[in-house]
Amino acid sequence: MQHKTIPGRRGFLKVTAALTGGLAALPFMPATAAPQSGANDTNIIGPKEGYSPQIGTLVSMMAWIRPQIIRTVKSMTTEQLDFLLDARANTIGALLYHLAATDAFYHEHTFKGVAWGQFDPGISKKFMTAMELGEEGRKSIKGNSADFYLGLLQETRDSTLAEFRKRDDAWFMTVDDKWPWGPTNNYCKWFHVCEHESHHLGQIAMLKGRLPGAKPEGMAG
Numbered sequence: 001m002q003h004k005t006i007p008g009r010r011g012f013l014k015v016t017a018a019l020t021g022g023l024a025a026l027p028f029m030p031a032t033a034a035p036q037s038g039a040n041d042t043n044i045i046g047p048k049e050g051y052s053p054q055i056g057t058l059v060s061m062m063a064w065i066r067p068q069i070i071r072t073v074k075s076m077t078t079e080q081l082d083f084l085l086d087a088r089a090n091t092i093g094a095l096l097y098h099l100a101a102t103d104a105f106y107h108e109h110t111f112k113g114v115a116w117g118q119f120d121p122g123i124s125k126k127f128m129t130a131m132e133l134g135e136e137g138r139k140s141i142k143g144n145s146a147d148f149y150l151g152l153l154q155e156t157r158d159s160t161l162a163e164f165r166k167r168d169d170a171w172f173m174t175v176d177d178k179w180p181w182g183p184t185n186n187y188c189k190w191f192h193v194c195e196h197e198s199h200h201l202g203q204i205a206m207l208k209g210r211l212p213g214a215k216p217e218g219m220a221g
Contacts, residue, residue: 042067054169058190059161065197066157069099072204073146080211081149082142090133092207094141095200096149097130103156105131106193110186111163 041048042064048056073081073092081093090098104127108114119128129136175185208214 050165052167052169052172054172054187055164055167058172058187058194059164061191061194062157062197065194065201066153069096069153069197069201069204070150072201072208074150076146076208078143078145080208081144081146083207083211084138085207085210089207090137090203091141092204093144093149094130094133094137095204095207097127097141097144097152098133098137099197099200100149100152100156101127101130102193102196103153103160106189107156107160107163110189 041060045060045064046057047053048059048063050056051059073096076092078093081096082091084091104123105116105119108119108123109116114120129140172187172190173185175183176189177183179189
């Protein structure tokens with residue numbers, strides 16, 4: 001169950017190589033594409049009002065996944081969030097903190113230009129354990145409510161969206177030739193954050209289904 005969002009994931013490299021190759025072959029989404037806005041546009045993937053077309057499209061994907069995280073955990077107790085399936089697993093609470101940490105570190109790296117691993121001590125103190133998980137995460141990330149973790153997720157995502165609004169598609173497509181996966185643009189890095197949340201949503205759902213007293217498969221709400 002342990003999973004680190006640190007450059008070097010072989011499986012994601014294959015996905016991102018295909019993604020970046022496809023993006024290179026496609027033109028930018030036309031600037032004339034109508035941006036979507038409003039309370040009922042969650043299921044509309046595409047440009048969003050307030051963002052450049054490509055950034056808005058990714059934002060729409062991120063916005064589609066996040067409510068599923070919230071619905072899955074919002075009514076869970078601290079005891080349930082701290083449930084450890086086995087000695088090598090992560091708790092649901094730790095995975096939620098990990099998702100917030102992912103947003104925070106990619107924020108520092110892509111928006112502020114901080115080299116990976118050279119983060120501000122304050123950011124590292126707050127998020128590094130959650131980023132790396134493992135034994136230290138099992139020991140220290142516990143005793144928090146669902147509201148605590150959801151607050152962290154909202155805080156980090158709000159900061160990310162605020163920075164996205166300041167940037168354009170040229171920045172989004174800027175390629176980092178020194179990234180360990182190989183040449184990687186900002187779009188790919190933030191797409192990784194998006195798919196990473198989907199990845200851990202599956203883990204969270206599995207762990208929730210293994211909680212003591214959980215409903216049989218097919219009956220969970």
